[in-house]
Amino acid sequence: MTHSTTEPANFTGAAPKAGPMLAADGRPLKKSLARALRRQKLRALMLVAPLLIFVLVTFIAPIADMLFRSVENQIVSETLPETVMALQEWNGESDIPDAAYDAIYFDLFTAAEAKQHTRLGTRLNYEQTGISSLFRTSGRQLDDIGDDVHDALEDINPAWDEPAPWYQMMNAGDRPVDTALLDTKMFDMRALTGEVLEGDLGFAPAREVSDLLPRTAAAYTSWAIYTALVDGDIVAEEDPWESVFAALASDLQSGADVSGYSGPGADMLAEAAANLDALPAVDFRNVMVGIDEDWGALENWQTIKLYSPDYTPGYFLNSVDMQNGIDGAQMRPENERIYITLFIRTLYLSLVITGSCILLSYPVAFLLSNLPARSANLLMILVLLPFWTSLLVRTSAWKVMLQQQGVINDVLVWLGLVADDSRLVMINNQTGTIIAMTHILLPFMILPMYSVMSTIPPYYVRAAKSLGATNWTAFWRVYFPQSIPGIGAGSILVFILAIGYYITPEIVGGTKGVFISNRIAYHISSSLNWGLAAALGTILLAVVLILYWAYDRIVGIDNVKLG
Amino acid sequence: MSVSDIVITSTGKKDPSFTIPVIAAAGAFAGIFVGAAQGSTLLGIVGGAILLAILAFLCIEKLGRDGEKMARWGILALFAVGGFAFGAVAGLVVGLLFGWFFGWFIYWIGFNRYRAHLVPYLTPGQVLWHYSFRVICGAIFVFLITPIIVVMPLSFNAEDFFTFTPEMLRFDPEGYSLKHYRDFFTNPEWTSAVWNSLKIAPVATFISVSLGTLAAIGLSQSHVPGKRAIMAILISPMIVPLIISATGMYFFYSKIGLVGTYWGIVLAHAVLGIPFVIITVTATLVGFDRSLTRAAANMGANPVTTFFRVQMPLILPGVISGGLFAFITSFDEVVVVLFIGSAELQTLPWQMFTGLREQISPTILAAATVLVSISIVLLAMVEMLRRRSERLRGMSPG
Structure with a gap:
């Protein structure tokens, strides 16, 4: 098709008469060819595209999501937005600032109303044991101080118990609106509830009031957003949260001058300010420490500060038995280290399994590749049948075989090789995992070895022997080096498959024979520490991808053969 | 005609001073298991060796090739009856397997048939290795396939056990049932x-x-x-x-x-x-x-x-x-x-x-x-x- 191409010289104008060679439609041949090639490329890509998109969406995106989850940590700043800000200036060593206590009271109150505080408690409990119960018990007692203020205010003026005066006082109406406050609270509430929160709020905080009573306005705005957009009630008709009362008392006690205020509810405020002594003293440090003295403990605050950024290396540190401290990462105490041991055990068992697969596969592959085709095909069925049999069938078969009352022990007892009262323990330990997984992965070793060995020409060994090599020398110096690619391909494949195994260790591995995968599954379904599961998974994935890359370089991914 | 039918090395009667000890050794090895199962390993070894030595002598020296068919049937029957006497139906099955194997083994060794498909210049060591290698490979194939084979008879177990019950080993029809299949298809x-x-x-x-x-x-x-x-x-x-x-x-x-x-x-x-x-x-x-x-x-x-x-x-x-x-x-x-x-x-x-x-x-x-x-x-x-x-x-x- 392309046997006649024009010389480049023809295009330079040196020989104007010759001109470029033309295709049938009058275009220059070179352009025509390039176009055909481009079309061909495009067509090939269009054939690949649907599948590529499918795999990217259903497989690669989930993996990427998992990678993201291993560092993601927005839960702290979403649940305690003000506290995170208040702790920014704190160095982690000195006394905890008052602003932090202020902030955490309101953050925790809102979170408790939205039932999100226990979720955060669980999250922080992964890093600091005990925080979970601190959050849970505090969530129940935050109302108490507000109740006291509420009662006291009601004694001063019963109108404080009505929703309407509150609404008139806080709502902007014709007055200027504090849009900054509204936007901040809206953003925080969206982050906290994880909902879009759209609709008619029916409320806007008055700037006048928020300047005068900042805490009260903030607490009331949070409540209003929650009431209107989450619960779907009308702001003007509902009683505010107790936190609003606590905020008012706190604002008044910290010296808010209400005399200059003349908007709605001015007289009520003036009355309350006049009777300041009747209100219980609201100091949020005392409130929080009163609820639980652990709020005075430095390490709980350090944990909150450490995990306040949106992204954290904490899960990765946990998965290598380290923990994030205020002075940087450090190793966990000896008795809490489990993951390094587990990673080492996973690697060690995978190596043992790969090794025993090599030992068992080599003779079989050798035999198969040296037998006449018909016998080889028959024996091949014995290799392929396990390969095609359900993994669970093979695992249950091994459970049947290896149990103490199982087939192997029965046979050994029957033969008199093992006494009835000293049956071998071959299951729920590493032996069980190694035996069962070697059996399950054996075909993945035999097949690549066989395909390499059947291409080794027999005359090299014959030549070596005729030159005087002994059988062993001929095998070791001539045959074996040629079979190494098969061993390499099989080993990487088996190792990759073994390192991520879950089902078989789970059933025959007991506690000593489980892999890192089993721990990941445990964190997903039982302990619900998804971030740690994602971090462990990411490390495992990195190991597998390095091996995959090596496999691609050594064997070539399109050289994988099945059956 | 497949390759395995081609005879490369001529066969013939081997020297009994080689064959009879080899066969007796095989008998002793089998005797270990029979003896252990019956209570005395030593008796099993000695008995197996003597029994096989006698049988080998009779077959190779007395009956020879002409009496092969009769000899093999005889050995089969002998082992079957012996097995039945020791262990009822299960023993009979084991006996039949042993009888068939030894009948074949005696002639295979005794008349040099094991060299028939091998090139003539192999040393005895190489021949031994050739067959040991195949036995090793056979063991690996057994390892590969046994778990899959074992679950099949066990699925017909009449009891809710994961292992063979004595009834099953006696081939007692009462030990077998389709109840697990019934459960599988109706539950x-x-x-x-x-x-x-x-x-x-x-x-x-x-x-x-x-x-x-x-x-x-x-x-x-x-x-x-x-x-x-x-x-x-x-x-x-x-x-x-x-x-x-x-x-x-x-x-x-x-x-x-x-x-x-x-x-x-x-x-x-x-x-x-x-x-x-x-x-x-x-x-x-x-x-x-x-x-x-x-x-x-x-x-x-x-x-x-x-x-x-x-x-x-x-x-x-x-x-x-x-x-x-x-x-x-x-x-x-x-x-x-x-x-x-x-x-x-x-x-x-x-x-x-x-x-x-x-x-x-x-x-x-x-x-x-x-x-x-x-x-x-x-x-x-x-x-x-x-x-x-x-x-x-x-x-x-x-």
Whole structure:
């Protein structure tokens, strides 16, 4: 098709008469060819595209999501937005600032109303044991101080118990609106509830009031957003949260001058300010420490500060038995280290399994590749049948075989090789995992070895022997080096498959024979520490991808053969 | 005539001073087990050696080749009766096996038949190694196949045990029953599991085969930019550990509301099956002659017609065997289902897995036997397709 191409010289104008060679439609041949090639490329890509998109969406995106989850940590700043800000200036060593206590009271109150505080408690409990119960018990007692203020205010003026005066006082109406406050609270509430929160709020905080009573306005705005957009009630008709009362008392006690205020509810405020002594003293440090003295403990605050950024290396540190401290990462105490041991055990068992697969596969592959085709095909069925049999069938078969009352022990007892009262323990330990997984992965070793060995020409060994090599020398110096690619391909494949195994260790591995995968599954379904599961998974994935890359370089991914 | 029928080295009677000790040693070895099972290992060894030495002497020296048929039947009968006397029906079966083996073994050793298919210049050591090697390989094949064989008779157990009961070993019909199969086919837990698997696997297979075949055809053309990277991505579902795929899918699918739904599982299984389709179809396309499509185009066929009338019939064996792989992947998959499935969507492997972990019921073995039968059928189909494909592409004369 392309046997006649024009010389480049023809295009330079040196020989104007010759001109470029033309295709049938009058275009220059070179352009025509390039176009055909481009079309061909495009067509090939269009054939690949649907599948590529499918795999990217259903497989690669989930993996990427998992990678993201291993560092993601927005839960702290979403649940305690003000506290995170208040702790920014704190160095982690000195006394905890008052602003932090202020902030955490309101953050925790809102979170408790939205039932999100226990979720955060669980999250922080992964890093600091005990925080979970601190959050849970505090969530129940935050109302108490507000109740006291509420009662006291009601004694001063019963109108404080009505929703309407509150609404008139806080709502902007014709007055200027504090849009900054509204936007901040809206953003925080969206982050906290994880909902879009759209609709008619029916409320806007008055700037006048928020300047005068900042805490009260903030607490009331949070409540209003929650009431209107989450619960779907009308702001003007509902009683505010107790936190609003606590905020008012706190604002008044910290010296808010209400005399200059003349908007709605001015007289009520003036009355309350006049009777300041009747209100219980609201100091949020005392409130929080009163609820639980652990709020005075430095390490709980350090944990909150450490995990306040949106992204954290904490899960990765946990998965290598380290923990994030205020002075940087450090190793966990000896008795809490489990993951390094587990990673080492996973690697060690995978190596043992790969090794025993090599030992068992080599003779079989050798035999198969040296037998006449018909016998080889028959024996091949014995290799392929396990390969095609359900993994669970093979695992249950091994459970049947290896149990103490199982087939192997029965046979050994029957033969008199093992006494009835000293049956071998071959299951729920590493032996069980190694035996069962070697059996399950054996075909993945035999097949690549066989395909390499059947291409080794027999005359090299014959030549070596005729030159005087002994059988062993001929095998070791001539045959074996040629079979190494098969061993390499099989080993990487088996190792990759073994390192991520879950089902078989789970059933025959007991506690000593489980892999890192089993721990990941445990964190997903039982302990619900998804971030740690994602971090462990990411490390495992990195190991597998390095091996995959090596496999691609050594064997070539399109050289994988099945059956 | 197959190669194994060709006699390379002439056979003939061996010197009895070699053969009789060898056979006696084999008898002693077998005697270890018989003796241990009956209480005295030493007696077994001595008895086995003496018995086999006498039998070998009689067969080789007295009866010779002419009396071979009679001698072998005689040995068979002797062992059968002896076995029955020691251990009833089970003993009879063992006796028959021993009798058949030793009848054959005595003549095989005694008349030098073991050298018949070997080249004459091998030293005795090499001959010994040749057969030891085969015994080793045989042991590995036994290791490969025994677990699969063992579950079959156990699934007919009349008791709820995972091991052979004395009744079963006596071949007592009362030791066997079909009750686990009855449970498997009538218990709604199992039937709905089978039904779910059957609803999920074909749809997942269809998606992987249709998308996978197109992509494999696209990838097999020359000049695909980024071919290696695309291939690596498409094969990755096979390489990435299932637990990681399952974790990622659980996170991601729960965001888009696919967790616990039928389509969630179908999509997950489809993507797990894709590497197998890509690998088998690509392998088939390696031998595909491109000039055929050009010839079709030359004669006026449009690309669609060319694909369905020329290319598809030729690569069909690869496509079908890729489909079978994808089907078995979905049918056998449990980790992803455990994570993104729901109680109503329990598949057969899920049911087996929870059964193995929690309540141990031999119904699992009935299910296993059914699955093994299915895999035998699938294996036979793939093997047939492979041969057909090779024949179509002229790679083997068969």
